[in-house]
Amino acid sequence: MYDAFGAKKLAEQRALDATDQEIIAKAVEDGVYTAWDRLIDQQPQCGFGQLGVCCNRCAMGPCRIEPFGKKPDKGVCGANADLIVARNLLDDLSTGAAAHSDHGREVLEVLLETAEGKSQGYQITDEVKLKAIAKEYGIKTEKRKKEEIAKDVARILLEEFGTLRNKIQMAERAPEKTKDAWKKLGIVPRSVDREIVESMHRIHMGVGADYVNILLHAMRTSLSDGWGGSMMATEGSDILFGTPTPLRTRANLATLKKDMVNIVLHGHNPILSEMIVKAAEDPQVKKHATEKGAKGINIVGMCCTGNELLMRHGIPIAGTFLDQELAIATGAVEVMVIDYQCIFPSIAQTAACYHTKVVSTSQKAKVPGATYMEFRPETALDTAKEIITVAIDNYPNRNPGRIRIPQKPIDLMAGFSEEAIRKALGGTYKPLIDAIVAGKIKGAVGIVGCNNPKIKQDFGHVTLAKELIKRNILVVETGCAAIACGKAGLLVPEAADLAGEGLKSICNALGIPPVLHMGSCVDCSRILMLAANIAKELGVGIGDLPIGGAAPEWYSQKAISIGTYFVSSGVYVVLGIPPKIFGSPNVTNLLASQLTGLVNASFAVEPDPVKAAGLLEAEIERKRKALGI
Numbered sequence: 001m002y003d004a005f006g007a008k009k010l011a012e013q014r015a016l017d018a019t020d021q022e023i024i025a026k027a028v029e030d031g032v033y034t035a036w037d038r039l040i041d042q043q044p045q046c047g048f049g050q051l052g053v054c055c056n057r058c059a060m061g062p063c064r065i066e067p068f069g070k071k072p073d074k075g076v077c078g079a080n081a082d083l084i085v086a087r088n089l090l091d092d093l094s095t096g097a098a099a100h101s102d103h104g105r106e107v108l109e110v111l112l113e114t115a116e117g118k119s120q121g122y123q124i125t126d127e128v129k130l131k132a133i134a135k136e137y138g139i140k141t142e143k144r145k146k147e148e149i150a151k152d153v154a155r156i157l158l159e160e161f162g163t164l165r166n167k168i169q170m171a172e173r174a175p176e177k178t179k180d181a182w183k184k185l186g187i188v189p190r191s192v193d194r195e196i197v198e199s200m201h202r203i204h205m206g207v208g209a210d211y212v213n214i215l216l217h218a219m220r221t222s223l224s225d226g227w228g229g230s231m232m233a234t235e236g237s238d239i240l241f242g243t244p245t246p247l248r249t250r251a252n253l254a255t256l257k258k259d260m261v262n263i264v265l266h267g268h269n270p271i272l273s274e275m276i277v278k279a280a281e282d283p284q285v286k287k288h289a290t291e292k293g294a295k296g297i298n299i300v301g302m303c304c305t306g307n308e309l310l311m312r313h314g315i316p317i318a319g320t321f322l323d324q325e326l327a328i329a330t331g332a333v334e335v336m337v338i339d340y341q342c343i344f345p346s347i348a349q350t351a352a353c354y355h356t357k358v359v360s361t362s363q364k365a366k367v368p369g370a371t372y373m374e375f376r377p378e379t380a381l382d383t384a385k386e387i388i389t390v391a392i393d394n395y396p397n398r399n400p401g402r403i404r405i406p407q408k409p410i411d412l413m414a415g416f417s418e419e420a421i422r423k424a425l426g427g428t429y430k431p432l433i434d435a436i437v438a439g440k441i442k443g444a445v446g447i448v449g450c451n452n453p454k455i456k457q458d459f460g461h462v463t464l465a466k467e468l469i470k471r472n473i474l475v476v477e478t479g480c481a482a483i484a485c486g487k488a489g490l491l492v493p494e495a496a497d498l499a500g501e502g503l504k505s506i507c508n509a510l511g512i513p514p515v516l517h518m519g520s521c522v523d524c525s526r527i528l529m530l531a532a533n534i535a536k537e538l539g540v541g542i543g544d545l546p547i548g549g550a551a552p553e554w555y556s557q558k559a560i561s562i563g564t565y566f567v568s569s570g571v572y573v574v575l576g577i578p579p580k581i582f583g584s585p586n587v588t589n590l591l592a593s594q595l596t597g598l599v600n601a602s603f604a605v606e607p608d609p610v611k612a613a614g615l616l617e618a619e620i621e622r623k624r625k626a627l628g629i
């Protein structure tokens with residue numbers, strides 16, 4: 001047990017942000033177990049697992065390889081460390097690619113049902129994007145209603161998941177030189193489902209035995225995510241809910257409100273969260289809230305579904321992955337609505353410490369202790385209203401003695417889709433390219449990914465972003481990285497004061513922050529498109545651009561897929577948490593060094609964010625030199 005002083009000290013070690021620290025201390029005082037406590041319980045974590053040399057793939061095992069050259073050097077089947085590490089990596093990566101892509105498929109199914117008039121509450125919002133994609137796929141748009149076009153677009157995109165054409169059309173958006181590199185390596189993605197299913201086949205005992213061949217398929221699978229499943233999730237969501245444009249909103253746990261019904265939307269797919277936001281506008285629902293003594297309904301986002309709402313509607317965001325338990329520990333959340341991904345399996349147990357109800361909505365993600373309210377497109381608006389009703393009815397159950405809401409939300413600017421950035425530059429990337437050539441901006445880095453309790457929450461993201469902008473490197477972000485920097489005040493134009501002179505002058509001229517929020521994790525596809533369009537304007541490959549990527553606090557299998565599709569597309573990526581590969585020097589060498597000769601990019605691991613900034617700057621300088629700038 002900790003006293004108040006001890007709880008405060010512990011909180012300062014666990015998180016960077018003052019509002020998080022306040023609630024971590026409260027959780028500790030309340031005796032609520034969180035991910036940080038569970039991490040302590042797990043010490044020491046398995047060394048074989050950390051090195052990636054544990055194989056639990058078949059019933060001859062589980063096996064492990066002795067990492068220091070002693071016996072056993074092979075599993076019962078004969079697999080050595082290289083193979084076991086490569087198979088485990090492909091397994092994790094494919095899980096991440098599947099999560100993104102399955103989310104994308106659901107968005108497209110809703111688009112189709114909407115076009116067919118079968119969904120409830122949805123509409124086609126961005127006709128310009130709809131028609132642009134129709135054109136890309138050779139679908140007629142003249143003299144046709146948007147619903148007719150949308151039917152064809154949804155069907156042809158859904159077909160990309162299992163296409164017989166042996167290539168994903170959307171990946172054609174990559175620059176020619178980048179695609180040539182894929183062709184040479186034999187990693188052009190053929191279809192989303194096929195690559196993932198083939199991954200599962202290859203890692204079955206007795207199939208793939210060559211670690212290089214397995215890693216090449218990992219690259220292909222990741223490309224089917226980045227340039228396939230994820231990109232389709234982004235495009236489908238834009239068509240349904242609108243392509244983001246710059247807007248202002250607020251972040252951190254102080255976005256919860258004392259006198260209002262607080263609903264936290266946590267998870268990933270906007271098809272759920274968009275409908276809850278819409279339902280909360282219903283006058284009957286609002287009236288019900290006031291009848292129960294609340295001043296209204298306060299909807300806040302969390303994690304990536306929060307990013308989706310923030311980007312399109314400016315809905316405030318309560319926090320990142322590690323804030324999910326903290327939001328509940330404020331004692332002020334009536335309902336946490338979840339769909340899937342990045343939700344702690346024990347979240348309902350955390351909620352049971354307070355009056356909070358967890359409402360799960362997806363057949364794919366049932367959670368013990370949660371109230372299950374199945375969410376289907378045909379009844380979406382009705383279900384959304386019912387979920388809000390559960391929250392309103394729970395408002396009188398608050399325990400005023402257990403509530404603490406931090407005071408100061410932080411302002412931020414978001415909504416920087418690729419289209420919005422291009423528009424801000426006047427319709428072409430020439431001004432940005434000129435600034436890079438002139439050296440005012442050295443290059444750009446995408447900081448993406450999660451929190452991980454192994455690192456002080458947000459420290460990696462925020463320190464790296466500050467260090468990069470100081471060095472005149474523009475930062476673009478998605479996922480929890482973007483929320484972290486929002487909470488730290490880096491997503492406002494005034495943060496340009498923290499940037500080097502060159503970057504500061506550009507940000508001031510355009511009225512933009514030095515760190516641009518580009519969306520959720522599937523919206524890393526927006527970063528790919530930004531890089532692709534700049535490369536095309538210059539007539540080079542993505543691998544030639546002075547850019548980099550980083551995931552300082554990653555935890556999820558999705559992040560492995562994201563990192564790999566960036567590297568496979570030519571972007572050097574620095575990880576702050578070591579992947580489980582160090583049990584194989586050969587796999588490590590391939591990923592950290594040999595890939596440069598193949599795609600002009602590789603992985604690096606650097607837990608110190610200041611040193612990571614140095615690595616990224618050096619890579620940017622290397623690429624600038626090669627371009628002759």
Ligand code: BF8
Pocket residue numbers: 268303304320321341342448449450451478479480481520521522555556558559
């Ligand atoms: O998909 S950044 S913790 S919320 S995995 Fe999850 Fe990581 Fe956050 Fe979003 Ni992305």
